[in-house]
Amino acid sequence: MGCAGHPQLRTPNIDRIAREGTRFTQAVTASPLCMPARASFASGRYPHNHGMWKNEGELSEAEETFFQVLQKAGYCTAQVGKTHFYEHAEGVDLPQREAYLHGRGLEYVHETAGPNGSKRTLSYLTDEWAKKGLLETFIEDIRAREDSPSGGVWASPLAVDDFLDSYIGRKAAQFVEGYADERPMCLFVGFGGPHEPYDAPGP
Known part of the structure; x- marks a missing residue:
């Protein structure tokens, strides 16, 4: 740079x-792994302290997050995009897990998984892709990347406006633009990239 x-x-x-x-x-x-790194970011503690060593399980409710600290100080805490504080396993409905994230100190939640998790979870984003007829295209592309001996480095079949990180950025901007609360606000925006698969949007 x-x-x-x-x-x-x-x-x-x-x-x-x-x-x-x-x-x-x-x-x-x-941590070089996603979930332990994100748990450390949220809790301010190392993996050997908060107990998340792998990309499985969930951040313990016994761990205080900085979102909870901010809430106690009078902040509105919000989240858009990927948290990955719990496992994004096959069939998990992310909107159904919002209560868990509220318990971790996030008042407003608009969660997505990352590119790999979005092929197996349900979210507001995957609902939007399904309505546009793009979900199967996205899933097929991600699976092709997993099977590619070259690592699957090519442009995403999704247009820039439909791309995961574009969606996250748009939803975060909408939250900020529509924020009318008098309280100070902390917005945690979790983009999917940079992260494998390396699927930058196509032209």
Whole structure:
């Protein structure tokens, strides 16, 4: 990235975001695995403390999250996109799990799975894809990537507007634009990428 001093890469949009926001130069993850890393982010504790070592199970209700701390301080806490604080197993209906996330300190919830989880779970996003006739196309593409000896690196068959991260960004923006509460707000936005499968939207 240009903002990190690379002599050849030109990344004007990322550079602008870095100038206008906060650039973390020493950030590291508590775990290379998704669920333990996200549990650490939410709880502020290492995997050996919160007990999530693998991409299975769920973040214990005994673990206090920073969302709960913010709620106690008078914040509205909201979430759009992927939390992965619990297993996204075959057939899980994410809207039916919202009570679990409310219990973890998230008042407003609009959850999706990531690309791999979206082929086996139900969510507001998969409902939208199904209504547009895109769900089977998406699932077939993800399965083809899993079977590809080259790692399945090619453009997604979904248009930019229908792409998972576009949907998450759009829903997050809608929440912020429609927010009328007097309380301060913390919005946790969980994009699916960057993450395998590497399925950037097509043209």
